[in-house]
């Protein structure tokens with residue numbers, strides 16, 4: 001099926017806008033899981049409503065929890081005994097496909113996991129093998145992937161487990177999030193080459209501690225979660241800083257200014273690295289009472305950067321790099337080949353299709369800027385490919401983005417936000 005093309009708007013002037021971004025996918029989905037495992041009702045305030053969070057809420061409901069929208073736009077979660085039989089659709093949400101199997105292992109009854117075709121290609125072996133070692137019964141037909149059935153026994157022994165989390169930090173986060181509810185807690189020991197996206201594990205640890213769970217992460221690559229209750233609490237979700245990437249990029253690319261409201265001064269979100277990364281590419285930032293103000297200077301420089309810890313920022317950084325005045329080398333991101341799509345291959349192919357000169361290497365991208373031209377930009381059901389294409393479109397007339405609706409995975413109504421960004425300040429509401 002071919003989707004209609006979206007004509008990416010060109011910026012006719014430097015952008016000058018204030019942006020209120022929806023909540024963080026990563027924080028929302030962790031908060032929902034913790035709330036469903038907690039010792040009483042919780043409220044998740046200012047949550048993200050997007051495909052990935054809707055799937056998480058539906059999955060937890062299927063397992064017995066009540067997850068309801070409140071009149072204020074928050075999510076009220078009331079835990080209940082976890083049970084099957086249940087069916088969980090993971091879509092293509094890494095957080096749902098990795099975080100819910102340990103919850104299902106605590107349920108009484110069979111829980112069937114299915115999802116988008118791409119979910120069947122994304123790695124899950126770290127979670128499956130670990131859960132089996134910790135006492136779970138899982139039928140994955142020997143594949144180490146989805147689809148699969150977790151035959152929950154109503155409780156899980158837990159204990160010490162070794163895993164290789166070099167393909168996804170989400171394996172570790174998954175085991176830690178449910179670990180306090182395992183009879184013996186959990187001690188996860190990573191063996192293998194380095195774990196990507198470490199700030200996301202720090203986010204898991206911080207949110208567990210805020211819910212009263214004892215976590216020891218003092219030894220590198222080892223995380224110990226003590227057994228015990230998870231405290232019910234109200235959580236306010238921070239804006240999604242990874243989704244700030246295209247908006248800050250717009251300031252850089254057009255030599256304009258974008259203010260992102262409510263940017264947290266301290267956060268575990270990897271998107272906070274954008275301040276430094278985009279400053280190195282030519283912009284400048286400051287915190288003001290209105291939020292983070294990011295200003296472009298009209299010049300964009302290439303960058304050499306190891307993005308191992310912040311891989312999800314890569315597509316937009318690559319787009320900016322393709323418009324820079326010098327080459328860029330992005331490294332440490334081999335695991336992106338296992339994300340929503342093979343992001344390294346997809347970025348090289350699509351940027352080259354517009355006249356770029358991009359090589360995907362074993363662990364990253366080499367980007368040599370060239371004058372670009374318009375054309376179709378395929379997005380491979382990847383929200384971040386779509387936002388990267390929109391960034392290119394600011395500077396290159398005639399960029400036609402396939403399936404812009406895929407942005408709804410984490411950013412509802414991206415096209416409207418993007419058009420509002422480009423509206424002259426005196427016309428913006």
Ligand SMILES: O=C(O)C1=C[C@@H](OP(=O)(O)O)[C@@H](O)[C@H](O)C1
Nearest residue numbers: 026168169170173196197200312
């Ligand atoms: O735990 C999380 O919320 C996430 C962890 C990271 O996954 P990987 O470690 O698989 O890269 C990140 O890329 C993803 O967008 C969100």
Ligand SMILES: C=C(OP(=O)(O)O)C(=O)O
Nearest residue numbers: 092093094095312339340
């Ligand atoms: C890798 C990503 O998502 P997921 O949570 O599906 O892994 C992402 O959002 O960039």
